[in-house]
Amino acid sequence: MSEPLAGLRVIDLGTRIGAPFCAGLLGEMGAEVIKIEQPRGGDFMRTIGPFVPTEGDGPEYSLWWSVEGRGRLGATLDLRRPDGQALFRRLAATADVVCENFRPGTLEEWHVGPSDCDPRLVWARISVFGQDGPYSPRPGLDRMGIAYGGLLHLTGYRDRPPVRPGVTISDYLTGTFAAEAVIAALYRRDRADGGTGIGGVVDAPLYGSILRILEWTIAGQDRLGITRQREGNRLPNSAPLDNYPTSDGKFVCIVGGSDANFSRLCEAMGRPDLAADPRWSTLAQRAAGADEINGIVADWTSGLSATAIEELCVAHDVPVAAAYDAAAILSDPHFAERGDIVVVDDSVAGPVKQQAPFPRLDGQRPSAPSSAPRLGEHNRQVWCDLVGLTSSELAAYQADGTI
Numbered sequence: 001m002s003e004p005l006a007g008l009r010v011i012d013l014g015t016r017i018g019a020p021f022c023a024g025l026l027g028e029m030g031a032e033v034i035k036i037e038q039p040r041g042g043d044f045m046r047t048i049g050p051f052v053p054t055e056g057d058g059p060e061y062s063l064w065w066s067v068e069g070r071g072r073l074g075a076t077l078d079l080r081r082p083d084g085q086a087l088f089r090r091l092a093a094t095a096d097v098v099c100e101n102f103r104p105g106t107l108e109e110w111h112v113g114p115s116d117c118d119p120r121l122v123w124a125r126i127s128v129f130g131q132d133g134p135y136s137p138r139p140g141l142d143r144m145g146i147a148y149g150g151l152l153h154l155t156g157y158r159d160r161p162p163v164r165p166g167v168t169i170s171d172y173l174t175g176t177f178a179a180e181a182v183i184a185a186l187y188r189r190d191r192a193d194g195g196t197g198i199g200g201v202v203d204a205p206l207y208g209s210i211l212r213i214l215e216w217t218i219a220g221q222d223r224l225g226i227t228r229q230r231e232g233n234r235l236p237n238s239a240p241l242d243n244y245p246t247s248d249g250k251f252v253c254i255v256g257g258s259d260a261n262f263s264r265l266c267e268a269m270g271r272p273d274l275a276a277d278p279r280w281s282t283l284a285q286r287a288a289g290a291d292e293i294n295g296i297v298a299d300w301t302s303g304l305s306a307t308a309i310e311e312l313c314v315a316h317d318v319p320v321a322a323a324y325d326a327a328a329i330l331s332d333p334h335f336a337e338r339g340d341i342v343v344v345d346d347s348v349a350g351p352v353k354q355q356a357p358f359p360r361l362d363g364q365r366p367s368a369p370s371s372a373p374r375l376g377e378h379n380r381q382v383w384c385d386l387v388g389l390t391s392s393e394l395a396a397y398q399a400d401g402t403i
Contacts, residue, residue, distance in 0.1 A: 003030025004361065008186070010097040011036060012072060013079075015044050017142070017168055018126040018206065019101035021175030024071055026097065026182065028357035028369065033072035034095075034382055035373060036088070039401055042076070042375040045069065052349050061348045066372050070344055070354070074373025075382040076403050079110050083402045090387045092117045096199075097182055101126040104136045114201055122185040122199040124178040130205035142206065145170030149210025150217060157232040170206040173213070178204040238283065239290035240265065243323060244301035244309075252301060252309050255319040257283060268316040269300045342368035347377075379403060 008031040012023035020035070020043070027033035037043050045068055051060035078084040089112060092098060098117075100107060104127050107113040114123050125131055128140035129148070138144075146152045146169060156163035181202040189195050211218075220226040233243045238257035246252060256265035259282075266275040274296065280286050286293050301309050306322045313320035322328070330353065335341055342356040345368070357366040383389045383403060397403040 005030040005183075008032065008097065009034070009095040010099060011092060011095045013098060013100040013102070013107075014126070015101065017045070017068060017171035018175050018178075018204075019099040019124060020045075020068055021172055022124050022126065022178040022182070022204075023097075023099040024068065025176065025179040026099075027071040028366070029361075031097070034091070034378075034386075035069065035072045035074045036077050036079075037074065037375060039076040039078055039376065039398075039403060043069065046375070054348060063349065063352065066344065066346050066349055066352055067354050069372030070346075071369030072373065073378035073382060074376060075379050076376040078402050079107075079112060081402050083397065083400075085110055085112050087383070087387065087389075087397070087402070088112050089117055091382065092121060094386055095121065096186065097122045097124065099124040099126070099178070099182075103127065103139060104131045114199075118199075120189065120197065120199050122182050122189065123201045124182050124204060125201055126174055126178055126204045126206070128206050130208065131201070131203045140206070142168040142171045145174070145206025146210055149207040150214050151210045154214075154217070154228060154230055156230045158230045160230075162230065170210050174204050174206050174209040177209045177212070178202050234290060234294070237287050239286040240293045240297045242294050242298070244294075244298050246301055246306040246309060247303055248305045250306040251323040252306050252313075253321050253323065254297065254301075254309075254313060256297070257286070259283065261318055262286065264316045264318045265297070265313070268312045268318055269297070271296075271300075339365035342366065344368050345371060347371040347374060376403070 005026055008026065010023050010026050010031045010033045012020050012033055012035045014020040014023065023033050023035075035043070041047075043065070045065045046062050048062055048064050049060075050063050052063060054061050077087060079088060092112070098121055100123070104125075108115070114121065127136065128144050129135035129138055143152075143164065146155075146164065149170060151169070152162045152164065155165060181204065185200040185202060187195075189197060189199055217228045220228060233253075234241055235257075240254065240256040240262070243251045243253050254265065256262045262280070263275045266272050274280055279289065280293060304312075310320050310322060324332070329335055330341065340356050341353050343351050344354050346352045348371075357369065360366055379398070380394065383394050383397070384391065389397070394403065
């Protein structure tokens, strides 16, 4: 694919997901990404499964790391040591962006924060609660982001406890928002009509990305006193709409709320009488009778396979989608035709199918990223070729544990 960020250098100081994902997105658009890890053990993501066995007596290898560590160079450095801090400042002077998600104040304590480094740097600083405010010192992870951001309260069924989304959504979403803001800060720095020449700090807390996508929730509380609640798979103002069971044990999502979609769904079901029934003639009536009308649709889907339901709905232009698992994604011809799955030649695990870079630019199919690096794999390239250490200096730093 084209590389609009070619020539940009990004330092990934992050751990786990949020900041590394931000750096990875920039890398998938062409930036060179350098991953900095602790010399002993490396990124925590290396320790999280599922794992695949490795040749010989080596430890099992994390497929999660294979996905989230891909597309970057790997170097080691102990930032807790003064020598490591000095080396980082030298490396940062060659870069454009730093992505990090340490607890606020940590980098300042190590003398490698924004005020200690080249002012042209753009910093993506991802945390749970932000760089300031009364909660900023608190520890936390993705679950705190979805809880304080308001999403956990809305996820699940009203008569049951809240349910976390199936992926670490606040980490990934915050990384995405941060990458967007990084590009804006770079444009401000470098634009041809008089850029500032100065970088900046992107303050991206996990809860903030969740808060931003809460639709009408805050405005409804403010102006109408509506405290939004969990609605399961339905919406309070639309029906029929649900994830309906099928005869082969799957689920299909059908959206038939609008008058046009409801009429088409009735035709697909072989029930044009429903569209003509005055009880269901408006969206408000259908929403008020959601249990009954959704039950009628569920009775219909329960007698058919997911494939048959999709074929009937597609033939009648009704929005429909089966709830895919990973096996279904890998076997679907649409994903294959668009190149949504790529094969990454992982240096440890070998060929691994993974989700492709997203989105695409100018219609070009995305190419596979490079393998996630082995711990310290590119130390010579980073510390000698970029920073200027001699081979003997590199060896000395490696011997004393700095690198």
